[in-house]
Amino acid sequence: MTQNTPPRYEPFGWHHWPDHFFMSYQFRRGLGETQEGGGSVSECFQAASKMIPGDLESWHTEWMHVANRNLQRGDEAHQRGHIRSAMNAWLRAVDYYRSAEFWLEHDDPRRLATFTLCEQASAKWLQYLPGEVVEIPYENGKTLPAYFIKSPVGGEKQPVLISFGGLDSFKDELWFMTGRGAVQRGIAVLLVDGPGQGGALRRQGIVSRYDYEVPVGRCIDWLEARSDIDPQRIAVSGSSMGGYYAARAGSKEHRLAACISHGAIWDIEKRFADRGENHPLAVHMKWVLGAKTMAEAVEKAKPFKLEGVLDEMRCPYLVLHGGHDVLGVDTVKLVHDYAKARGIDVTLRLTSEEETGAEHCQHDNPTLGQEIIADWLADIFKIDQTQLSFNP
Numbered sequence: 001m002t003q004n005t006p007p008r009y010e011p012f013g014w015h016h017w018p019d020h021f022f023m024s025y026q027f028r029r030g031l032g033e034t035q036e037g038g039g040s041v042s043e044c045f046q047a048a049s050k051m052i053p054g055d056l057e058s059w060h061t062e063w064m065h066v067a068n069r070n071l072q073r074g075d076e077a078h079q080r081g082h083i084r085s086a087m088n089a090w091l092r093a094v095d096y097y098r099s100a101e102f103w104l105e106h107d108d109p110r111r112l113a114t115f116t117l118c119e120q121a122s123a124k125w126l127q128y129l130p131g132e133v134v135e136i137p138y139e140n141g142k143t144l145p146a147y148f149i150k151s152p153v154g155g156e157k158q159p160v161l162i163s164f165g166g167l168d169s170f171k172d173e174l175w176f177m178t179g180r181g182a183v184q185r186g187i188a189v190l191l192v193d194g195p196g197q198g199g200a201l202r203r204q205g206i207v208s209r210y211d212y213e214v215p216v217g218r219c220i221d222w223l224e225a226r227s228d229i230d231p232q233r234i235a236v237s238g239s240s241m242g243g244y245y246a247a248r249a250g251s252k253e254h255r256l257a258a259c260i261s262h263g264a265i266w267d268i269e270k271r272f273a274d275r276g277e278n279h280p281l282a283v284h285m286k287w288v289l290g291a292k293t294m295a296e297a298v299e300k301a302k303p304f305k306l307e308g309v310l311d312e313m314r315c316p317y318l319v320l321h322g323g324h325d326v327l328g329v330d331t332v333k334l335v336h337d338y339a340k341a342r343g344i345d346v347t348l349r350l351t352s353e354e355e356t357g358a359e360h361c362q363h364d365n366p367t368l369g370q371e372i373i374a375d376w377l378a379d380i381f382k383i384d385q386t387q388l389s390f391n392p
Contacts, residue, residue, distance in 0.1 A: 011324040011353035013364025017053040022280040025326060029363040030063075030099045036176040036366055037088065038095030039066075047096075056103040064114070067096030071121055078124075087128055093121040094172050102168070106287045112202055119199065122147065122172045136192065136215075136222045142206060144215060145199035146192040147171055149179065150228065153388045154186040159233035159257075159381045162190045162219050164212075166240025166263065166361075168284055170198030177361060178237050178262065181370030185378045186388055188229060190219055194245065196288040207290035210303035212238075212245040213252035220255050233257050233381045235315075237373065239361050240327075243319075244268055244304055247335070251312040258380045260318045260373055263361050266331040266338075268304035272297055310338055316345040318376050320369065323350045324358040347376065 005018040014031060017024045031044045047062040074089030097118035104111040123133050130150035135143035151158055161182045163174045174191040182189050193200040194215045196208025209215075216236055224231050235258035238246030243261035250259025265271065272285060277294050279285075291297035317339055321332045332350060339346040349372055351357040362369030378385060 012322065012326050012359040013356070016048055020054045021326075023054065023056070023059065025360075025363075026059075026099065026102055028359065030095060032359075032363045032366050033095050033173070033176040036180055036370070037091045038173075038176040039092045043070075043092070043096075059103055060100050060110070060114075063096050063100035067093045067100055067117070067121075070096060071117070074121070074124065083128055087125050090121045090125040091175075094118055094125065095176060097121060098170075098173055105283065106202075115199070115202055118172050119145075134222075136218050138200075138206070138215065138218055142200075142204050144192055144194060144206075144218065145171060145203075146190055146219070147175075148188065148190050149175075149183055150188045151183045151186045152391070154183075154188055157228060157230045158186065158188040159383070160188045160190055160223055160229050160235070161377060162192060162216060162223075162234065162236045164192055164194045164236070164238045164242040164245050165197055166238065166242040166245075167196075167281070167288055169239055169242070172198070174239070177239050177366055178260075178370060178373055181367075181374035182377065184390070185374045185385060186383050187374070187377060187381065190223065192219060194242075201288065208288050211248065211252070213249045216245075216249035216253050216256070220253065224255075231255070235259065235377055235380070237262055239263055241265060241268065241271075244306065247306055247313070247317070248309060250315055250317060251306075251309050254314055256315050258316050258318075258377060259313065260320065260377070261335065262320050262369065262373065263325070264319050264321045264332040264335040266306055266334050269298055269301040271328075272301050306335065306338070310335070310344070311342050313339065313342075313344045316347070316380050318347045318349065318373065320349045320362075320372055321351070322358045322360050322362060323352045325360040327360045349376075 007016045013028050015024050016027045034041050043066045047066050050062045052058040070089045070093040074086040078086035101114040132148045134146050134148050136146050138144050163178045171191040171193045179189040195206045200206040223229050236246045236249050237260035239262040243263035244265040247261050250256055286297050289297045289300045291300055319336050336348040357365035357368035
């Protein structure tokens with residue numbers, strides 16, 4: 001397959017292969033995360049230049065090439081005692097491996113192998129932060145893999161943001177989407193693979209569930225057992241499909257002090273209903289929900305809705321959504337207006353074409369998304385940023 005239409009800039013960001021919409025969308029996602037440390041612009045374009053438009057095998061090959069190069073570069077820098085360079089290279093490798101894994105079939109042995117390399121790169125990077133690789137006790141002896149990262153400016157008892165991804169994002173990407181901004185502002189983060197995500201799905205077969213207050217509650221239990229966090233200032237965020245997860249948890253789990261839907265979702269059944277077996281993400285949707293067909297996935301998604309649920313929200317609630325989200329903007333006003341009509345302290349932030357960050361979850365400019373989320377949360381937690389010290 002060849003590229004016929006030249007790349008161009010759209011309201012939602014750089015569109016690299018216009019004839020291959022979802023491949024371009026995923027490239028835009030990786031390209032945007034370079035500015036949060038998840039790669040370099042030159043390496044992303046170098047990889048893309050060698051890909052065959054529409055050829056997902058070449059996608060895997062080229063991302064693996066730059067990922068392996070950065071992992072090796074990091075290891076060599078580490079051996080020489082160049083720790084900062086090693087950390088930078090490992091962090092780039094994390095997101096390159098995430099991209100390399102993305103389009104592989106879930107039963108392709110390379111998928112778990114690539115995911116494992118991603119986690120190993122994360123662990124190498126984390127060892128030089130106030131960071132921990134942890135397992136949150138879940139159900140039936142199973143656990144939720146997570147990373148706990150304290151803020152260097154957060155004090156002895158830190159507020160915490162519990163962060164989840166969505167349909168296809170997992171803990172190792174969340175640093176580039178929500179984590180870094182929180183830590184910069186004195187807020188610790190717990191980046192979690194919840195049911196249907198990351199290592200929970202890939203290694204333990206834990207599929208998604210509509211009542212996400214259960215896994216969020218397990219995370220709060222784990223946090224409350226620590227002496228270095230403030231149990232009165234625990235928030236939850238969920239990105240993309242996680243916008244539903246967070247809102248559901250924020251409505252049902254009243255130990256939460258704040259809730260963020262990083263992408264508004266009202267009803268997942270309706271979101272899935274128009275995506276048949278030939279949809280590019282159909283295989284992943286079925287895997288996440290433990291379904292054999294898209295019809296079964298749609299059926300399993302029926303309870304995933306906020307109507308009659310959002311009424312129970314008691315904490316402040318932020319809805320952040322891209323104004324030109326390629327996956328849709330139709331439910332944003334519905335979520336906001338429903339919450340407002342029920343007396344919820346809700347804030348709506350719709351990013352525009354002019355300011356950029358107008359893509360799904362601000363993938364074209366994740367720094368802007370992080371700034372909006374983290375500043376709102378810092379205000380909710382009454383953090384005086386003028387009193388923080390900042391590292392270059």
